[in-house]
Amino acid sequence: MRENLVENTAGKLLEYIRLKEFNMGDKLPNEYALAEELHVGRSTIREVVKVLVARNILQVRQGSGTYISEGKGIVKDPLGFSLIKNKNKMIEDLFVLRYILEPPMAALAAKNATENQISHMIRLKDAIEVSFKNNTDEHVALDIELHKTIAEASGNIALSHIVPIINESIALFNENYNVSNLKTETIELHDDLVNAIAKHDELNALDAMTVHMANNRKEFSKVIQSN
Amino acid sequence: MRENLVENTAGKLLEYIRLKEFNMGDKLPNEYALAEELHVGRSTIREVVKVLVARNILQVRQGSGTYISEGKGIVKDPLGFSLIKNKNKMIEDLFVLRYILEPPMAALAAKNATENQISHMIRLKDAIEVSFKNNTDEHVALDIELHKTIAEASGNIALSHIVPIINESIALFNENYNVSNLKTETIELHDDLVNAIAKHDELNALDAMTVHMANNRKEFSKVIQSN
Known part of the structure; x- marks a missing residue:
């Protein structure tokens, strides 16, 4: 249940990134704004960010915010x-x-x-x-x-x-x-x-x-x- | 620093999975045993498991343990x-x-x-x-x-x-x-x-x-x- 919410919200966030035409290195809106935009709680946003960081789509810079990764969404060894x-x-x-x-x-x-x-x-x-x-x-x-x-x-x-x-x-x-x-x-x-x-x-x-x-x-x- | 430790330990855990010839669906040893095997703390193991779950290499079954995922380490949309x-x-x-x-x-x-x-x-x-x-x-x-x-x-x-x-x-x-x-x-x-x-x-x-x-x-x- 919980996992589906995270996976669905990750899909919505990707769609949002695409529609707003964010580019590599751009900063995302903060947790509050994203939670409001995607109609979910802030804890869900936190989980989603972790998943997309692991997929090399987002990058968290300590004390600064969340950015679009330079990694183009390609993880290390993507083909297993x-x-x-x-x-x-x-x-x-x-x-x-x-x-x-x-x-x-x-x-x-x-x-x-x-x-x-x-x-x-x-x-x-x-x-x-x-x-x-x-x-x-x-x-x-x-x-x-x-x-x-x-x-x-x-x-x-x-x-x-x-x-x-x-x-x-x-x-x-x-x-x-x-x-x-x-x-x-x-x-x-x-x-x-x-x-x-x-x-x-x-x-x-x-x-x-x-x-x-x-x-x-x-x-x-x-x-x-x-x- | 912390991120490097997690990334390095993830590499070691993959090597361990390969050497021990674990197959899809096999259950991994518990957190204590893995922490001992890889010479890191349990909190590092927990972070590593999250990263490898996000990469579709591991799968956590609530109340049962951590398993080798059927997903063959290939995430959704691996090529970005x-x-x-x-x-x-x-x-x-x-x-x-x-x-x-x-x-x-x-x-x-x-x-x-x-x-x-x-x-x-x-x-x-x-x-x-x-x-x-x-x-x-x-x-x-x-x-x-x-x-x-x-x-x-x-x-x-x-x-x-x-x-x-x-x-x-x-x-x-x-x-x-x-x-x-x-x-x-x-x-x-x-x-x-x-x-x-x-x-x-x-x-x-x-x-x-x-x-x-x-x-x-x-x-x-x-x-x-x-x-």
Whole structure:
């Protein structure tokens, strides 16, 4: 009973946030005002805020108030991958998913990328090359950021939400996210990929990402088999 | 500080659940035992349980104890779609994602489906046909269940987590999930699709799902434009 009230009120509050066009970082009205607006008691509002904080939709700043979270309502590990027992199987399956999603995503990015997004991709691919040459670990985070930028450049909201989660999950559960044997190939393929996107050449972007994904998957299978 | 302790302890509790191989529906040890196991106070355990309940990983049954949730750690709207303002654009983009994912998923299902999964698909497609003929709304939930069964039959853990979320999101935000003009085509295409999977015919499963997705997307575009 009580749980249903909280869940229903959470739905109403989300609707209110959407209708009032609140943005990330905006401050919500206080507890009194929200309780009045949604026709529930203040204790219900407190419960609802806790639920939406746990879902990364709201953020409470001590002594200041409740704000729309920068986390876009995406919790840590939103797809429950941390509960899966066979990690190697899961990573292999996530690679299959990347392999399916990222080539058409690269083609869409070639179609829709803005000049700013293209400049950002060039900076990221250059920084990845520097990290490889200096043997630092930065390339892992930079690679996730590059693929995230391509996902955003695709102009598809669903892809731009899902692809970073897949790649973060792979990095989270797998120390071999970027297999070191592939450094030279990765530098060349990132060049091909970003050049194709910069030229708005959809077919070459599709091809470059397909080769990139196929190489990664092949190398990952070798690593798994040798363990 | 306090928040970090809760977040770190949540991570430890997840690790503990994984290592002890707890399954859905299993009961967790009580607060005292968990506090001792994870070297934190009972009040921290209480906070951690609240966080993991909100993430649909744990479930508290009043007067009975804390259990592993049947929700597989996937919250309602895990990808934050409810915060996106342009609903039509979002649904269109989710259709693009389905269109990319579901054909290769159907091919994998044709390769890997068990006899039980195939029987379940046949029952579901027959029930969808009955719902169409009797003009009931059941076909919406049945269609999501059919595509979920195909996702599970693919044998790919990542696909089986993601595809139901995409389809539930489309149904949640769109009253046109199953466009009624497509009833006859949908019945025929479900027949083709399930038959191909039952015969373990990967190429025909890929083709049937491709046609099914292309038709759905085309029809959805028409509905959007006429609104």
